Amino acid sequence: MRLEKCWFCSSTIYPGHGIEFVRNDANIFRFCRSKCHKNFKMKRNPRKVKWTKAYRRLLGKDMTQDSTFEFERKRNRPERYDRNIAENTLKAIKKIDKIRSDRASDHIKNRLKTGKIQRQKEARKQLEQDIHLVKAPLALAQDSSLYLPKIKVNVSQTRTEENQPMEG
């Protein structure tokens, strides 16, 4: 029994799933489900189809180089069965999986960090500029706790000055 990778989306194909297509030049294409198979028949390039691992790795959205990938290399030599080795391998698989998924999620988090910081900066700026949509400036001037500490000094002065001509 061997767990294969889908040619289109690179997910694992468990036994009993999927279709294997043998072309006349003896290239074997394995698909995990009919979605991938149909995309292949449409002659779509997996490197251009956004939900495939091939696309994500190509564009750097997913982790490409890591030492945990070495464990999954295809080995063509059959190993003699040894109970201890099998037991240790099963334990190791679990651990390696966990490490790999942690590293992958870290990679994604790091990638999204700059966007997050940018969004927070913009949100803060918007809060400064548009706070009058939420609370009346007069109420803000009276209740100083609603101010952000940073703008407390600047705004209170000018707003009270501006309000007087408006009200009058």
Place this chain on the structure above:
Amino acid sequence: MGGLGNNFCNLPSTSSEMTCGSFLSQQQRTFIQMRTVLKVVDNSGAKKVMCIQALKGKKGARLGDTIIASVKEAMPNGKVKKGKVVYGVVVRAAMQRGRCDGSEVKFDDNAVVLVDKQGQPIGTRVFGPVPHELRQKKHVKILTLAGHIA
């Protein structure tokens, strides 16, 4: 590619394009039955062969089955001539065949290797990939001649 034969068709109907397109672009591959033309992939001399009977199987022959066929097209100097009735073993079928581990295999075309009544191949070479379903059907000779076993 085999499955794209029906892709390019004009759909004048107003029904949703997606369902019509997906229905027509999926060729339903079926059994090898009477009048099915198969490619011959050995050097016995024949090029194309038409099935006239599928031995075993009410609906038709599949991957690994034997058929009786009539030679429709042959090389000028070969062991078999046009019009001869021969036996053949299906080595590639476009219809998927279930494997014992639950997966399915399918090939790009329908191909056959000519054999005699005892099951020994007439030719001396086999071209293209062959499935290892042949081992179970005891066509070991064909497997040894094959260049690639799928």
